[in-house]
Amino acid sequence: MARFRDVDVTVLGGGLAGSEAAWQLAERGHRVALVEMKPAATSPAHGTPLLCELVCTNSLRSDDPATPAGLLKQELRRMGSLVIGCAERHRVPAGAALAVERFGFGREVTARIAAHENIRLERRAVDAFPDGPVIVATGPLTGGGLSESVRELFGGDKLYFYDAIAPIVSAESVDPDRSFFGSRYGKTAGGGAACEGDGAEGDYINCPLGEEEYADLVLALREGRRVRPHAFEEGRYFEGCLPIEVIADRGQDALRYGPLKPVGLRDPRTGKQPYAVVQLRPENRYLSAYNLVGFQTRLAYPEQRRIFRMIPALAEAEFLRYGSIHRNTYIDAPRLLGEELELVTRPEVRFAGLIAGVEGYIESCALGLLVALFTAARLEGGAQPPPPQTTALGGLYHHVTRSRGAGEPFSPTNVNFGLMPRVEGKHKKRERRRLAAERAARDIEGWISDGGARAPWSA
Ligand SMILES: Cc1cc2nc3c(=O)[nH]c(=O)nc-3n(C[C@H](O)[C@H](O)[C@H](O)COP(=O)(O)OP(=O)(O)OC[C@H]3O[C@@H](n4cnc5c(N)ncnc54)[C@H](O)[C@@H]3O)c2cc1C
Structure with a gap:
């Protein structure tokens, strides 16, 4: 002291x-x-x-x-x-x-x-x-x-400009039958199985999307209700932290080549690379909560719940925290x-x-x-x-x-x-x-x- x-x-x-x-x-x-x-x-x-x-x-x-x-x-x-x-x-x-x-x-x-x-x-x-x-x-x-x-x-x-933060879901609410563990190209922090006790390879939970599911998600993101900026704030985003809906606005494939890119991932049930993948990253060492990677957003809370639950593995997702916008000085x-x-x-x-x-x-x-x-x-x-x-x-x-x-x-x-x-x-x-x-x-x-x-x- x-x-x-x-x-x-x-x-x-x-x-x-x-x-x-x-x-x-x-x-x-x-x-x-x-x-x-x-x-x-x-x-x-x-x-x-x-x-x-x-x-x-x-x-x-x-x-x-x-x-x-x-x-x-x-x-x-x-x-x-x-x-x-x-x-x-x-x-x-x-x-x-x-x-x-x-x-x-x-x-x-x-x-x-x-x-x-x-x-x-x-x-x-x-x-x-x-x-x-x-x-x-x-x-x-x-x-x-x-x-x-x-x-x-x-x-x-x-x-001032804006940033946005991503939602967190509880691990137990992610559907294990519609998701799989794994890091891109099989990279793990410790080089071995990442989740103690479950024998799963890799640290991320991957939520695959088929072509139609992806198209529906993109449309919903574009049409979802967004929180309006305050009058004193102007809508300039940091390019590396764009809200997911802003990326969706940029083109049909923008998400598939951005945060939802499937490269380096193979779904063990099909043996194939999915059309698109939402990755969930552990929030804590107990692996009880997961962050939706790249899903920083200014969608209204009820819209986040509705739209992110369109991802098959997150159909029953419990949201521990919703995404939001913030000021940046x-x-x-x-x-x-x-x-x-x-x-x-x-x-x-x-x-x-x-x-x-x-x-x-x-x-x-x-x-x-x-x-x-x-x-x-x-x-x-x-x-x-x-x-x-x-x-x-x-x-x-x-x-x-x-x-x-x-x-x-x-x-x-x-x-x-x-x-x-x-x-x-x-x-x-x-x-x-x-x-x-x-x-x-x-x-x-x-x-x-x-x-x-x-x-x-x-x-
Ligand atoms: C909502 C949000 C989400 C973000 N998400 C990410 C992310 O995912 N990844 C990432 O790398 N970066 C993220 N950032 C940016 C992140 O804030 C910075 O990367 C990092 O925290 C900045 O460090 P800093 O020390 O400059 O500020 P901070 O870590 O914010 O620390 C500033 C400290 O100053 C204190 N303080 C403020 N005003 C006063 C005052 N008048 N008197 C005394 N104390 C004061 C605050 O309480 C705070 O503890 C995010 C920022 C925000 C706001």
Whole structure:
């Protein structure tokens, strides 16, 4: 339990970015006040007093370093990320992905932060920027009067867009005779049977659809009643998190080539690849609840029940949570932030996480880690060089600080290979990605050993 009075840095928001930032600063010997508004105040999406609450899916995405998300995790792991360390200890089966049992994960992060001798955890909503070095990591649903303060500081023209969350169904309500276990191409997290006791191969429950069933579903999604946006919100979606009905609107086959793609899956009853497949991913290690992968939606609740029950395996589905829409707050980072993620007009204030212009749990954690390095270096009288753009961390950093061309609007991004320079030479896609991943692994080591990022790396 921290007993100090004076702090070196105040971190606002105990989510993915704020918890990581506070931890990294504290591990370097700096005294941190981490201010979290829960449980006194909560956003519409947060529901627990825990730090690092995962508000939607429990997946931190692929763990394969040849994918962008896997590569970023590898770099974060290498740098002693608190979030990734805790996630690994609370892993649930999810194919090649790192998915977690969210409450155990959140409890461990909270306990470790609360017990750190250099962190003072304060539970209150912040309305204005405090004096001294500050890291703003209050996330997509920034609350209290702070969103007003941010809006006043920058003007309110680029602060909102939408995301949508997917429904969860109870495992026992999924029809086992109309579904089968399995991960695409037979990949499993542990390489063996994923569901203890049932002998089933693979981690996902797959709900196959025939051609007619698929066509009926697409039509229903297009015609289903949707929740209307509030007047103050404008309908811009993040491309990687489109509502299922918006994808359905894009064409008859858009879902079959998107979240319902059947490739790499074979229905054991027919021995064939189904026409389309809805995948359900475990929500917890007890495998008692499953998330409908890619079914984030703004359909009205009764419509979700009616339409998603058209999927044969979900005909009797019990919905533990329905999908919904939400607000997302972020700043025009490339215009407002400098090289160290600091406000150009007020350099003691730095931004991290989703509000700074990245999308996703691990991306937010990555910016939290990076902003801590910049802040720590300044507190120690030095300067932290940014990570090379050839790394996943560097790709994100460059997107946030430098991506905006003249007159182009800025929007948050997930980590992807497009953020890094292309590998020279003619290569097939898979080989190019492998080479990019190899180059990133080499360059992150170079950055660290050149004194670019100082130890300690512990978590
Ligand atoms: C409904 C919803 C669904 C999402 N689904 C996904 C998903 O499936 N996958 C994914 O990768 N990402 C998803 N996201 C994006 C997700 O929020 C981010 O990826 C990640 O949580 C952002 O991390 P962060 O640290 O920036 O913000 P958060 O994790 O939201 O943390 C911010 C913290 O700041 C606190 N706070 C806010 N205002 C104040 C204040 N004034 N004073 C003190 N504390 C404050 C909040 O209580 C919160 O604990 C979703 C977001 C929302 C809102």
